[in-house]
Amino acid sequence: MEVHKNSSTVEFQEYMMDIINKGALSLMLSIGHRVGLFDTMVSLPPSTSKQIAIASNLNERYTREWLATMVVGKIVNYDPSNDLYFFPKEKADLLIRDTKTYNFAASMQWVPILGQVEDEIVNCFKQGGGVPYSSYKRFHEVMEEESAQTVLSVLFESIIPLVPDLEDRLKKGINVLDIGCGSGRVMNMMANQFPHSKFTGYDISDEAIKNAQSQSLITGNKNVDFKVKDVSKILDPQTNLSFDLITAFDAIHDQAEPGKVLRNIVSILKPGDGIFLMQDILSSSLLKNNLDHPLGIFLYTISCLHCMSVSLAQDGLGLGAMWGKEKAVEMLKEAGFTNVEVKQLPHDFQNYYYICRIK
Numbered sequence: 001m002e003v004h005k006n007s008s009t010v011e012f013q014e015y016m017m018d019i020i021n022k023g024a025l026s027l028m029l030s031i032g033h034r035v036g037l038f039d040t041m042v043s044l045p046p047s048t049s050k051q052i053a054i055a056s057n058l059n060e061r062y063t064r065e066w067l068a069t070m071v072v073g074k075i076v077n078y079d080p081s082n083d084l085y086f087f088p089k090e091k092a093d094l095l096i097r098d099t100k101t102y103n104f105a106a107s108m109q110w111v112p113i114l115g116q117v118e119d120e121i122v123n124c125f126k127q128g129g130g131v132p133y134s135s136y137k138r139f140h141e142v143m144e145e146e147s148a149q150t151v152l153s154v155l156f157e158s159i160i161p162l163v164p165d166l167e168d169r170l171k172k173g174i175n176v177l178d179i180g181c182g183s184g185r186v187m188n189m190m191a192n193q194f195p196h197s198k199f200t201g202y203d204i205s206d207e208a209i210k211n212a213q214s215q216s217l218i219t220g221n222k223n224v225d226f227k228v229k230d231v232s233k234i235l236d237p238q239t240n241l242s243f244d245l246i247t248a249f250d251a252i253h254d255q256a257e258p259g260k261v262l263r264n265i266v267s268i269l270k271p272g273d274g275i276f277l278m279q280d281i282l283s284s285s286l287l288k289n290n291l292d293h294p295l296g297i298f299l300y301t302i303s304c305l306h307c308m309s310v311s312l313a314q315d316g317l318g319l320g321a322m323w324g325k326e327k328a329v330e331m332l333k334e335a336g337f338t339n340v341e342v343k344q345l346p347h348d349f350q351n352y353y354y355i356c357r358i359k
Contacts, residue, residue, distance in 0.1 A: 184212025256316025
């Protein structure tokens with residue numbers, strides 16, 4: 001007997017098929033980015049798989065299978081009469097390193113990075129706890145690429161101008177700290193641009209700090225210092241530290257004790273003209289307000305599989321990436337900030353920018 005499915009079932013089945021196809025496509029987009037196929041193809045005329053493989057210095061058989069995925073996935077154009085592949089420039093600007101907008105292929109790398117800890121996350125669902133930073137291979141490498149897109153590319157022209165007179169103060173010379181500095185690219189760039197200011201970067205990861213220190217040696221920056229530090233434990237008011245500017249780029253929600261970190265920041269920020277500039281995820285604290293968020297699925301996923309989990313691995317709060325603007329403002333004010341402004345930048349569809357002061 002034939003079973004007739006109702007329209008809602010058929011629609012949901014098609015939705016599921018679309019998800020599994022696009023989930024697979026995200027993996028292949030990540031690979032295409034890592035092996036440089038998009039960057040090579042954008043400069044090629046319509047070409048065979050062999051020509052593309054030679055130009056990319058890659059294996060032809062793997063290249064051909066990847067190209068088939070890109071064609072079926074509507075990323076690469078295909079002429080079956082001549083067996084030629086072509087990567088149109090209108091798509092390339094969203095998938096190449098030398099982009100004027102945003103490289104989504106680079107962001108696709110988060111999918112395999114998160115996938116590698118699936119077994120550990122499953123255990124967390126059953127037993128609680130979290131997954132340590134050390135389990136996420138290539139995390140700092142990919143985070144550096146992500147930061148390059150949302151922070152480094154517009155640091156001087158868009159982010160620093162969010163704070164009136166900040167550029168002039170940096171030119172004259174102030175004391176700057178970056179919390180969760182990662183591989184230190186922000187501090188190294190600023191140290192090079194503003195030689196009269198002093199820059200410090202703290203991160204809990206030995207690997208990240210080693211990368212930051214190596215880069216500072218390469219650039220010859222003498223006005224920057226990087227240290228391995230847990231910012232929830234070492235920023236004590238009695239350390240006599242004092243900073244004119246403290247920054248945190250997508251770092252606070254990962255902390256084991258974000259409230260304590262924010263209170264510590266208040267304790268070492270100069271009152272009056274001291275600025276805490278925090279970039280963090282653009283979302284609401286209320287699920288109902290995120291139903292139409294263009295990246296909601298991705299952000300809740302990365303929150304569960306990384307941001308929340310690395311905090312819980314340290315017996316932390318497990319705040320998660322989607323703590324939202326309302327909770328962020330509340331915690332900033334509870335920490336002691338008396339003035340909190342929340343701003344957005346046109347290029348950055350993932351983050352809010354919080355400009356915080358104390359009297």
